[in-house]
Amino acid sequence: RPEAEFLLVAPTLEIAGIAFKQAKGTIKIDPDLDKLFQIQDHIRKITHRRTGATLQIKAADTDVITGSKATGTMIDETHVFAKRSKANEVFVELRGALTKRQDGFLYQTTTQSKEPPAGVFLSELTLARAVRDGEMKVPLLPVLYELPTKVSKNGGWKERSLWPLVNPNLGRSTNEKFLATELMKAEADGPAQMALIASQHFNVQVDQSLRSDGWAGANLWPRGAEKGLTLQEVLNRSEVITVGIDGGGLDDLLGIGVVGREKGTQKWLAWSHAFISPEGWDRRKANHSHYQDFIKDGDLTVVEQLPDDVAAVVDIVKQCKDSKKLAKVGCDPAGLGTIVDSLDAIGVTVDKDLLAGVRQGVALMGAIKSVERKLADGSFKHAGRALMAWCAGNAIVQATPTGMRIARDMSGYGKIDPLMAILDACELMAMNPPPPRADRKS
Numbered sequence: 001r002p003e004a005e006f007l008l009v010a011p012t013l014e015i016a017g018i019a020f021k022q023a024k025g026t027i028k029i030d031p032d033l034d035k036l037f038q039i040q041d042h043i044r045k046i047t048h049r050r051t052g053a054t055l056q057i058k059a060a061d062t063d064v065i066t067g068s069k070a071t072g073t074m075i076d077e078t079h080v081f082a083k084r085s086k087a088n089e090v091f092v093e094l095r096g097a098l099t100k101r102q103d104g105f106l107y108q109t110t111t112q113s114k115e116p117p118a119g120v121f122l123s124e125l126t127l128a129r130a131v132r133d134g135e136m137k138v139p140l141l142p143v144l145y146e147l148p149t150k151v152s153k154n155g156g157w158k159e160r161s162l163w164p165l166v167n168p169n170l171g172r173s174t175n176e177k178f179l180a181t182e183l184m185k186a187e188a189d190g191p192a193q194m195a196l197i198a199s200q201h202f203n204v205q206v207d208q209s210l211r212s213d214g215w216a217g218a219n220l221w222p223r224g225a226e227k228g229l230t231l232q233e234v235l236n237r238s239e240v241i242t243v244g245i246d247g248g249g250l251d252d253l254l255g256i257g258v259v260g261r262e263k264g265t266q267k268w269l270a271w272s273h274a275f276i277s278p279e280g281w282d283r284r285k286a287n288h289s290h291y292q293d294f295i296k297d298g299d300l301t302v303v304e305q306l307p308d309d310v311a312a313v314v315d316i317v318k319q320c321k322d323s324k325k326l327a328k329v330g331c332d333p334a335g336l337g338t339i340v341d342s343l344d345a346i347g348v349t350v351d352k353d354l355l356a357g358v359r360q361g362v363a364l365m366g367a368i369k370s371v372e373r374k375l376a377d378g379s380f381k382h383a384g385r386a387l388m389a390w391c392a393g394n395a396i397v398q399a400t401p402t403g404m405r406i407a408r409d410m411s412g413y414g415k416i417d418p419l420m421a422i423l424d425a426c427e428l429m430a431m432n433p434p435p436p437r438a439d440r441k442s
Contacts, residue, residue: 001103004053007070009060009094011080011087016059019076020044023055065090068097073106079113082121082289091120112146112199116206116390119289146203157202158183166203174201191219207389215395215406217368220375224270225384231316234260234269235323239435243320244358244424245313245331245339247417250279253300254309255391255418256316259425260325268374268429270382272418273316274300275309287415290390299387307338314342321348327433330424333357358424362403367427382422391419 008023010016023046027033038047044057058065060081073094081087098104108124117125128142145166147157156162163179164170170179179201186193192214198204207222235241238260247254253274260269276291281302284291294300303309320326329348331339340355348354358364374380382388394414395406406423408416 001053001071002051004051004071005069006053006055007068007073007094008055008057008076009065009073009090010057010076011060011084013059013062015077015080016044016057016063020057023057060084060087060090065093068094069100070094070097071101071104073097073104075106075108076110078108078110078124079117079121080110082113082117082119083286084119084289087120087289091124112203112205114196114199114206116386116393118293121289122293144203146205152198152202152204157198157204163202167201215368215392215397217372217375218392218395220372221382221389221392222384223378224375224380224382226269226381227384229269229271229381229383231258231271231273231319234258234271235320235325237262238269238325239263240327240429240433241320241323241325242327242425242428242433243317243329244421244426244428245329246420246424247274247415250277251283252280253415253417254313255421256313257418257422257425258316258320259422259429261429265379267379267381268426270380270422270425272299272382272385272388272422274387274418275312276300276302277306277309278302278304279306294387294390297386299385307342310338310342313339314346317343317348318346321346321354324436326354327436328354328356328428330356330358330428332360332420332424356428358427360420361405362400364405364423364427365403367423367430368404368406370430371423371426388418388422391416395419 008016008019010019020041024039024041027037027039027046036049038049039045040047046055048054061084075081075091075094081090084090094106098106110121113121127136127138128140128144130136131138131140132142132144145168146152147162147166151157151162157166160176160180163176167174167179170176182197182201186197195204195206199206235258239262241258241260244257244259245255246257253276255272255274257270257272261267262269274294281288281291291300291302295302301309301312303312317326317329326348329343343349343355350356371380394408395416396408398405398407406416406420408414
């Protein structure tokens with residue numbers, strides 16, 4: 001097609017460089033192709049000398065991706081785009097270009113993500129699966145090399161006879177012996193490495209981030225999932241309620257956790273929510289894809305201004321108090337300030353024995369260990385929401401001379417505030433509070 005424009009868009013400059021190197025190498029190895037194509041290294045552009053058609057390779061993090069009129073576009077490593085705050089805008093721009101060319105096309109290539117799918121990658125993957133499964137009809141051809149969920153979730157991906165189904169290049173760019181060796185090493189290294197191998201070599205979706213220095217409860221977190229466990233469900237099924245509050249700095253989420261002790265079974269039922277200020281939203285753009293997913297799920301709220309987040313937390317505490325089952329509210333003593341004043345307005349005070357500071361660090365070790373054991377034996381239930389799975393996966397364990405404590409990554413991107421709020425509530429619940437007197441009378 002004379003003067004046709006083709007575009008390859010990579011999420012980073014490094015990936016764009018790799019793609020250009022491969023294209024250039026393919027041309028250089030063939031004398032006829034070398035005569036036919038002009039290569040411009042400085043702008044990563046290849047031109048067909050006879051037709052004037054061009055292929056340009058761009059990096060979304062450094063090059064301008066606007067005004068495209070490409071006939072054909074390739075998006076490389078879609079899962080990496082999930083980390084870009086403006087990935088959705090790039091995809092809208094590229095898809096919009098298709099309307100300018102009747103013969104225009106766009107395709108994407110990607111491996112699975114090393115982390116739970118998020119942002120634009122989650123949207124594209126969900127769409128592709130829906131078309132594949134016959135749930136939607138759109139002009140899209142999904143080619144997904146992945147095993148059925150019931151197989152992959154139960155470790156079926158480790159069955160060697162299935163490896164060719166998810167590795168179309170088996171025997172070419174990779175081989176069975178290499179995969180077997182990597183799997184053996186991963187089994188020795190633990191769950192975090194197993195999850196990495198499964199995602200990168202067998203296209204198994206990672207539902208929760210796992211790390212070698214991570215909290216033991218993160219590995220067990222999926223066991224506690226009970227879909228549909230809303231705040232109202234927790235209030236209805238519980239004989240006593242404790243509430244934890246954590247975070248709220250300009251760089252943090254403000255998390256609230258509600259834990260109830262279920263009537264009869266004595267199981268702990270947990271519900272959580274998080275709030276973020278406009279400043280918090282602006283300061284952590286790398287988290288936007290995660291935040292947008294949590295907002296869509298209804299588990300994260302962006303407040304218009306401070307202290308609207310505190311007011312929203314107080315409203316939730318009031319719901320718990322109105323249920324006549326609230327034993328106590330606890331939070332980090334360092335962050336009590338504004339919250340104390342606001343809780344006072346609804347009668348939740350230290351004087352009434354409804355408010356307490358919960359010591360942090362090593363002092364929370366009892367609650368941390370309790371949740372781990374209860375996840376293991378099935379007596380701790382949560383709603384199975386992506387926000388809390390993300391927070392649990394972000395939590396790292398730091399050893400101290402007298403025990404251990406949970407912390408977040410030093411980078412500050414992996415938030416854990418809602419998890420810490422749950423742990424604060426669990427610390428209070430571990431004191432085995434009796435049902436409030438009003439509830440006993442009923």
